[in-house]
Amino acid sequence: MSVTYAQGFAAAGVPAGISSIAGKKDLAVVTNQGPLDVAAGVFTSNRFCAAPVQWSRGAVADGHLKAVVVNSGGANACTGQAGYDQSARTAAAMASKLGVDAEQVAVASTGLIGELLPLDNVLQGVDHAFGQLAESEEAGSDASHAIMTTDTNPKTVTLDGSGYHMGGMVKGSGMIAPQLATMICVITTDAVISSEQAQQSLREATGTSFDRIDVDGCMSTNDTVLLLASGASGVEADAKEFTSLLSQACASLARQIVGDGEGSSHDVNVTVEGAISEEAALTCARAIAGSNLLKCAIAGNDPNWGRVVSSLGTVPESVAPYDPNEVTVDINGVRVCDGGKPGESRSLVTMEEREVTITVNLHAGSAQGTIWTDDLTVDYVHINSDYES
Amino acid sequence: MSVTYAQGFAAAGVPAGISSIAGKKDLAVVTNQGPLDVAAGVFTSNRFCAAPVQWSRGAVADGHLKAVVVNSGGANACTGQAGYDQSARTAAAMASKLGVDAEQVAVASTGLIGELLPLDNVLQGVDHAFGQLAESEEAGSDASHAIMTTDTNPKTVTLDGSGYHMGGMVKGSGMIAPQLATMICVITTDAVISSEQAQQSLREATGTSFDRIDVDGCMSTNDTVLLLASGASGVEADAKEFTSLLSQACASLARQIVGDGEGSSHDVNVTVEGAISEEAALTCARAIAGSNLLKCAIAGNDPNWGRVVSSLGTVPESVAPYDPNEVTVDINGVRVCDGGKPGESRSLVTMEEREVTITVNLHAGSAQGTIWTDDLTVDYVHINSDYES
Incomplete structure (x- = not known):
């Protein structure tokens, strides 16, 4: 279902010859048939x-979009003015089909950095996709397939609010970073909300x-x-419920990205408790989650808590006292480090499941x-x- | 030669049964026979x-040491008071042999975090090593072998100053970090210098x-x-020459660590030019050097400049405008990115040599x-x- 689950949206996913994989669906379009055309966006920092980020940031700035064109097979990044022109022409091609302005169409691209797109293929793909637009479950599924790169499966979500619906798709499995993952995500809803509320809820949810x-x-x-x-x-969404629902949708899609992380054999939940603030807890958790040595140990089913604390120890005291x-460290429920020293035997920890939970308690606060x-x-x-890539 | 190249030093390296590899030399001692006993130390942050870091930081604080005991096979980290007592007892055992105070002996350990050392083995090893102490080339070589863990070869350096000598050994190939690599390094010199000068020169050289x-x-x-x-x-060292020589020694040893990085097939020189300050240049270079995606690309002989600029782009403008x-990016002398856009073809870049040079010019300054x-x-x-580990 993905982007066609909510009412008022059509989608398509077609092979346009952009990807190096012959016959792969590599161009998706999503159109908003209204009555509203409210939109919000969050982009890489x-x-x-x-180029498509530069284009789309401008397009969504007024809080309105009629459509989105997404391609895999090429990022159109570090391509200068020529790349920007490609994004603009792609938007314009879709816009002319819909009888709207180019600035009402966002574009997103993913793939290799530093090469221009095969623009003729993209424009023919837009043409082709426009002809395939449908509100069906299949159309939503096609779109979610067309945005995949190294993803091994499409990632979608559908949720119900009080009288309205929400659906989304995301791609991403590598170049997934501390601040906004490497990904392209489109979420649709048939709720009635303002542009301001949409932007505020999206910022909070991401x-x-x-x-x-x-x-x-x-x-x-x-x-x-x-x-x-x-x-x-026709249902006006309660702001709090809407933000909560959107946060759930984003969390589900984010979790699916981790579940499909390139080559990964474990999903790792790093939770830091007992911090003086949420920010301090997150900084510590990021330091631990970023350790190559720890990540290798987990690949080897080794509950190596020494690599947890040695990463934790790099966070300055001024940031997280x-x-x-x-400090205690629990891995899958076994307290392997207790008060900065060895706790229970690491041999008690089972690491065969895909999900691994590392819980660190700093005993310095309650966040x-x-x-x-x-x-x-x-x-x-x-x-x-x-x-x- | 390593630590026995300079006059006034004896060394030994013996198997003490600390390492899990049977028969491996795993305990080294270096003694300073004077006339001076000047010393300086720099430690992990x-x-x-x-525990040995805590011990040795205290021991060297007064600028004097008579000896150093180094073991591989166990880090004695996150071992609490019992671990600290092990370091103290190791120092005391060596000190009693030399007829000096325990606080005149530093200790250093490397290996698995979170386990106590087999102290009896360590103390017997000290005893054994003391009996083997010699000023010979072989003794220096034995010591450099005894400190190895995943290192595939010993890493040593010898240099000549104006009338004095300098030699050193280092271990390290994994857990090598942005601020002081994971390593243990002992450098000896027969120059006449003050404790203050020793500390100042060492801080600058590291x-x-x-x-x-x-x-x-x-x-x-x-x-x-x-x-x-x-x-x-008997030669009083010129401060400037001494710092320069010590910097060369440290640079040589650091370069050898990179040359033996765990599993590595390329050494990568990331140089950022045209920055507003050296600090800005180094921050950008660290961001690029820390990219797993780039490091994988280099392993695959792929001059993937997109992964260079995408990492560079994460450094905030406030840090490096x-x-x-x-921005230009040269890989092994080929300008693959010119003005933020594709430059010469990446197919012109040869990546077969072990050493790879990535030069980024920000065109923002001269540092x-x-x-x-x-x-x-x-x-x-x-x-x-x-x-x-």
């Missing part, structure tokens, strides 16, 4: 942001979801999260925070030595 | 610093060497660099900085999934 996953610590040039609201349900002699990450496997290295 | 390598971004609990000066040459449209790192290979993951 990378200073080398891609802050507690996509901002808290870290596959490989690498921030992308192309991260894009777009929210489109059609108002087709705690006494190292008070907590969680970061999700993956382990670091031989397959991750294979994928990223061979694949150009 | 990790808040979970190991700042431009060990602080500028990054194998895996993981900071150790046990990093230790010790400088011992015997004054046996530059215009992304002005520059270099960080050395390794690529990220399948073997790194194998080593760190299987080996407990």
Whole structure:
């Protein structure tokens, strides 16, 4: 279902010859048929942001979009003015089909950095996709397939609010970074909401979801999260419920990205408790989740708590005060480090399940925070030595 | 030669049964026979610093040491008061042999975090090593072998000053971090220098060497660099020359660590030029050198400049101002990115040599900085999934 679950949206996913994989669906479009055309966006903070990010940031700035065009097979990043022109022409092509202005269409791209797109293929793909637009479950599924790169499966979510619906799709499994993962995400809803509310809810929802996953610590040039609201349900959404629902949708999609992290064999929940603030807890959790050594240990089913505390110990005291002699570390429920010293035997820890939970208590306060990450496997290295992204 | 190259030093390296590898030399001692007993130390800034670091920081605080005991096979980190007592007893055992106070002996340990050492073995090893002490080349070589863990070869250096000598040894190949690599280093000299000068020169030399390598971004609990000066040459060292020589020694040893980075197939020189300050250049170079995606690409002989700029783009503008449209990236002398856009074809870049040079010019100022790192290979993951450290 994904983006066609909510009323008022049509979608399509077609092979356009952009991807190097012959016949792969690589171009998706999503259109908002209204009555509203409310939209919000959150983008990468990378200073080398891609041309489609530059275009779409401008397009969504007024809080309105009629459609989104997403391609895999090429990022159109670090391509200069020529790249920007490609994004603009792609938007214009879709806009002319819909009889709207180019600025009412957002674009997003993912793939290799530093090469222009095969624009003729993209424009023909837009043409083709426009002809395939449908509100069906299949159309939503096609779109979610068309945005995949190294993803091994499409990632979608559907949720019900009080009288309205929400659906979304995301792609992403590598270049997943501390601040907004490398991904492209489109979420649709038929709720009636204002542009201001859409932007505020989206900012809050991404802050507690996509901002808290870290596959490989690498921030992308192309991260894009777009929210489109059609108002087709006629139901005005309660702001608090809407933000909560959107946060759930983002959290589900973020969790699916970690579950499909490149080459990964474990999903790792790093929770830091007993911190003086949520920010301190998250900083500590990010430091732990970012350790290659720990991630390798987890790949080897080794509950190596020494690599947890040695990473924790790199966070300055000014950021997260705690006494190292008070710190406890639980791995999958076994307290392997107690008061900065060895606790129960690490042989008691079972690591066969895909999900691993590392819980660190700083005993310095009452705040907590969680970061999700993956382990670091031989397959991750294979994928990223061979694949150009 | 290593630590016995300068006059006034004896060394030994013996198997003490600490390492899990039967028969491996795993305990080294270095003694300073004077006439001076000047010493200086630089240690990890990790808040979970190991017991031997806590001990040795205190021992060297007065600028004097008679001897150093180093063991591989166990880090004695996160071991609480019992671990600290082990370090103290090790120092005391060596001190009693020499007829000096325990506080005149430093200790350093490397290996698995979170386990106590087999103290009886350590103390017998000290006894054994004391009996083997010699000023010979072989004794220095034995010591450099005894401190190895995942190192594939011993790492040593010898240099000549104006009328005095300097020699050193280091171990380290994993858990090599942005601020002081995971390593244990002992440098000896027969120059006549003051404790103050020794500390000042050592701080400066490590700042431009060990602080500028990054194998895996993981900071150790046990990093230790010790400088011992015997004054046996009778030659008072010129401060500037001495700092320069010590910097060369540290740079050589640091470079050898990168050359032996766990599982690595390339040594990578990341130089950022045209920055507004050296600090800005180094921050950018560290961001690039820390990218797992880039390191995987290099392992695959792929000059993937997109992964260079996407990492560079994560450094905030407030830290390193530059215009992304002005940035150039050269890989092994080929300008693959020119003004933020594709430059010459990446197919012109040859990556077969072990050494790879990535030069980024920000065109924002005249300062520059270099960080050395390794690529990220399948073997790194194998080593760190299987080996407990």
